[in-house]
Amino acid sequence: MRRDVFIQNDSGGLSVLAADALNDIIEDGRADDMRFVTSHKAMLLELYGDDSMPVRIVVDEPLSEEEQAQWLARASWRIDTADGRILVVGGFDPDVLADWRSHDSGEDGWGGGVAAVTAQPGGWRVDVYAHVGSMNGRQILREFGDAPGAAFRRSHPAMAMPLWLGKMLEFSTEEDPGLDDAWDDVKSSVEAGRLSIDTDSGDAIGFLVHVTRSNESAGEPPEGGWFARDANARVPDVFPLGLASGVPDPELRSFHDKLLGIEAPEPERPIAGEVVEIIERWSGDTLKTIDGGPVVIELAEVYLLYWMTAMTSESPPRFELWMEAARGWTPPAPTAEVAVETKAGGGITAIGPSRESGGWLLWWTARTVAALDGVPDGAVITFAMAPRIDYDETLDPAVGRTLYEGKITAGKVHLVEASPKIAHDTLEQAIGFVRHAAIHKRITVRAGAERAAFDAAVESYVFEEDSVIWTGDTATLSEPDERTLLLLASAVFRIRFAGEWPMAAAES
Numbered sequence: 001m002r003r004d005v006f007i008q009n010d011s012g013g014l015s016v017l018a019a020d021a022l023n024d025i026i027e028d029g030r031a032d033d034m035r036f037v038t039s040h041k042a043m044l045l046e047l048y049g050d051d052s053m054p055v056r057i058v059v060d061e062p063l064s065e066e067e068q069a070q071w072l073a074r075a076s077w078r079i080d081t082a083d084g085r086i087l088v089v090g091g092f093d094p095d096v097l098a099d100w101r102s103h104d105s106g107e108d109g110w111g112g113g114v115a116a117v118t119a120q121p122g123g124w125r126v127d128v129y130a131h132v133g134s135m136n137g138r139q140i141l142r143e144f145g146d147a148p149g150a151a152f153r154r155s156h157p158a159m160a161m162p163l164w165l166g167k168m169l170e171f172s173t174e175e176d177p178g179l180d181d182a183w184d185d186v187k188s189s190v191e192a193g194r195l196s197i198d199t200d201s202g203d204a205i206g207f208l209v210h211v212t213r214s215n216e217s218a219g220e221p222p223e224g225g226w227f228a229r230d231a232n233a234r235v236p237d238v239f240p241l242g243l244a245s246g247v248p249d250p251e252l253r254s255f256h257d258k259l260l261g262i263e264a265p266e267p268e269r270p271i272a273g274e275v276v277e278i279i280e281r282w283s284g285d286t287l288k289t290i291d292g293g294p295v296v297i298e299l300a301e302v303y304l305l306y307w308m309t310a311m312t313s314e315s316p317p318r319f320e321l322w323m324e325a326a327r328g329w330t331p332p333a334p335t336a337e338v339a340v341e342t343k344a345g346g347g348i349t350a351i352g353p354s355r356e357s358g359g360w361l362l363w364w365t366a367r368t369v370a371a372l373d374g375v376p377d378g379a380v381i382t383f384a385m386a387p388r389i390d391y392d393e394t395l396d397p398a399v400g401r402t403l404y405e406g407k408i409t410a411g412k413v414h415l416v417e418a419s420p421k422i423a424h425d426t427l428e429q430a431i432g433f434v435r436h437a438a439i440h441k442r443i444t445v446r447a448g449a450e451r452a453a454f455d456a457a458v459e460s461y462v463f464e465e466d467s468v469i470w471t472g473d474t475a476t477l478s479e480p481d482e483r484t485l486l487l488l489a490s491a492v493f494r495i496r497f498a499g500e501w502p503m504a505a506a507e508s
Contacts, residue, residue, distance in 0.1 A: 001059040004205065004246035005115045009090025010050040010359065012461065013226070016043040016077075016126050016209060019085035019116060022101060026094045029394065033092070034225040040218065043077040043126050044092055044226045048135040048463050053206025054245035057088060059119050060213060067208055070240035071129035072137040075227035078218035079211075080123050088115045088209050095315055098392050117211070125214035128227075132242040133204030133249065136229050138168055142175065145235035149176025155239035160198035162242050167255040187259055199256055203249040204242035229463075272339035272354035278320040278384040279350075284401045287417040292424030294406065294414040297431060299372060302383060302413055304434045306366035309385040309402045311434065311490040312497075314504045315392060316362040317385045317400035320352040321369055325379035325408075332372065337365050358391070360483060379408040398502040420501060430497055437489040441482075443475045450495045457491035 007014075017025065021041035028035070036042035058067075079086060089097065090113035100114040130136040141148045149169055152161055161169075166186065169176045173183040182189040189195040222228065257264055297304065302321075310316045323331070324347060331349040334340040337357060341350045353365045387400040406415035418427065436442050445454045454475065458468055461484055468488075469476050477485055494503045 001117065002056065002061065003117070004054055004056050005088075006247045006249065007053060007055045007088065007090045007115060007206075008113045009047070009052045011091030011093055012047050012049060012463075013091050014045045014047055014128070014207065015087075015089045015092040016079060016128065017041065017087040017089060018079050018081040019087050020082040022087070022097060025092075026098050026101070026394065029094050030092070034221065037077070037221045037225040040078050040080040040123070042092070042225075043075070043079060043128065045075050045128055045231075046226050046229045048139045048229055051135040051206065052090065052250075053133050054203060054247050054249055055088060055115065056205045056208045056243065056245070057115065057117055057211070058208065059086075059117055059211045063208070063210060067129075067243060069236060069238070070243060071131060071208065072140040072235065072240070073130040073230055073233045074127055075222075075231040076125065076127045076218065077221075077227075078123055078214060078216070079126050081119065082121055084119050084121045086117050086119055086124065086126075086211060088117070089113060094394070095392055098394070119211060120213075122213070123215040125212050125216070125218075127210040127212075129208040129210065131205045131208060132164055132240050133245065134206035137206070140230055140233045141235060142172075143230070144233055147175045147177050148172075148239075149179065151235075151239045156241070160196040160201075162198055162201040162204065163252055163256055164201075164204040164242050166195070166197040166259075167252060170255070187261070190259055197259060199259055201242075202244040203247075203252045205245050206249075208243070269336035271334050272336060273334070274355060275320055275339045275341045275350045275352040276318050276355055278318065278352075278386045279322055279382055279403075282384060282386075282403060283397070284386075284403060285419045285421070287403060287405055287419050288421040290416060290418050290422060290424050290427060294416045295424055295427045295431070296412050296414050299375060299381075299408060299411055299413050300370050301431075301435065302381070303366040303370035304431050304438060305383055305402070305404055306385055307363060307434050307438060307486070308430050308493070309400055309501070310363055310366075311486070311493040312501050312503045313387060313395075313400035315388060315395060315400070316359060317387045318353065318357075318362065319366055319369075319383065319385045320350060321384075322382040323349045323351070323372070323375065323379055324382075325349065325376055329374060329376055329379065337361065338369060358388070363486070375408050375411075377409050381406055381408060381413055396502065396504075399504055402501065422500060426497070426500055430493075430500070433493060433496065434489070437485055441476060441480065441485060443485070443489045443492060445473055445475055445492055446496070447473075450492050453491040453495045454488060457488045461487045 018041045096113045145151055170183050170186050173180040182194045190197055306319050331340055337354055339352055339354055343350055351369050353362055357365060382405045384403045387395040389395055389397055403419040404415050405417045406413045445451050467478050469478055
């Protein structure tokens with residue numbers, strides 16, 4: 001059996017799992033990755049970034065000559081499956097696995113971040129090959145060979161370059177020496193004949209997962225349980241053109257359409273029609289007066305309260321905002337991302353993300369919701385966050401659960417009550433820390449436990465040398481990347497404010 005599937009992935013890993021271990025992996029919650037590796041229930045591979053891509057899965061049949069010739073890295077392990085099902089997963093996230101488990105369509109189910117294939121019960125050798133459609137493969141081309149643009153032209157003179165290489169060089173112009181400036185406007189350069197890109201070359205396979213019957217020893221597991229991104233790396237003598245995928249890669253389809261001037265129609269999304277109730281169903285501690293007096297922030301910065309709470313949790317919580325305003329205020333209109341309802345006969349406006357929202361979209365939606373116009377003085381704002389227990393019942397119900405209330409005066413929120421109970425100075429410091437990350441794009445890191453947590457997060461989320469720039473005890477990123485910055489800031493936040501709010505376990 002061979003099949004191509006698009007694997008969605010917003011993590012720095014790829015895994016191959018025995019499906020019979022799924023429940024145990026979810027319950028373990030990433031406490032002991034190595035246990036599943038040494039018991040031959042999981043194979044874990046590091047990626048250079050959050051890479052979604054086409055993956056080819058080949059079960060119990062040989063690879064083709066081109067599949068053998070073009071690979072750029074290979075990791076091998078054994079998977080023992082009791083029921084014959086093997087999963088290929090974007091990342092190794094218990095939340096993703098739990099979500100897939102609740103929607104699993106049965107044998108040979110495909111979709112989202114998980115692909116399931118049916119083999120036979122027993123031992124199987126799994127070889128995971130990196131190809132050019134993955135960040136791992138492209139990074140190996142950069143690090144282990146000549147400049148990719150020059151290497152391609154040397155191996156394939158007069159040939160139009162494949163679509164994947166054109167997209168790669170558009171953002172890495174230095175890797176095509178002598179034609180750097182041509183990549184500044186790819187479409188114009190193609191139209192003028194300065195660049196030649198084969199728009200019919202199709203999309204490229206990112207990884208090939210080869211599953212073959214074997215009960216032989218897999219050797220020693222990698223340190224920490226994760227195979228390195230460049231395990232057994234090589235660059236073929238003939239520059240690889242890529243294996244044509246049987247499923248589309250949305251990023252390459254977008255690049256293809258840009259080159260040809262094709263404008264994709266905006267998909268219609270339904271307007272969000274329901275605010276998920278948190279305030280009326282509040283199950284946390286009751287609101288308590290903030291010790292030391294109100295904390296004052298700009299109304300447009302109220303999203304920082306959500307970002308603070310999201311930093312405490314591995315799974316971003318939902319939120320609900322109530323505005324009890326004087327007459328004359330016009331609430332915002334609902335959108336696909338934001339639901340708006342009236343309560344108490346119109347005296348309260350409830351605003352929150354659509355029920356389907358999750359992940360990073362919740363962070364961005366909170367920032368959008370905070371941009372409220374024309375709120376009159378005297379309006380009362382209540383802002384609640386709660387973990388998505390309905391989505392994942394294994395979540396700690398205390399982590400990610402906070403509630404704030406205050407009044408609006410001259411466009412500022414005077415926060416007077418909070419849950420859990422908090423002191424004025426602590427809340428101001430926490431808001432200031434998140435403000436520096438959100439607005440000023442910098443993180444101040446104290447020596448000791450904070451620096452250790454920060455360095456561990458860098459190891460997990462930052463893969464390019466010199467990406468983190470230090471000025472004294474303040475870290476910034478050389479290339480702006482809000483998600484990465486927030487991941488690093490979260491690691492520090494959990495150490496600095498441990499004891500003030502319930503926290504997910506800090507990175508060790």
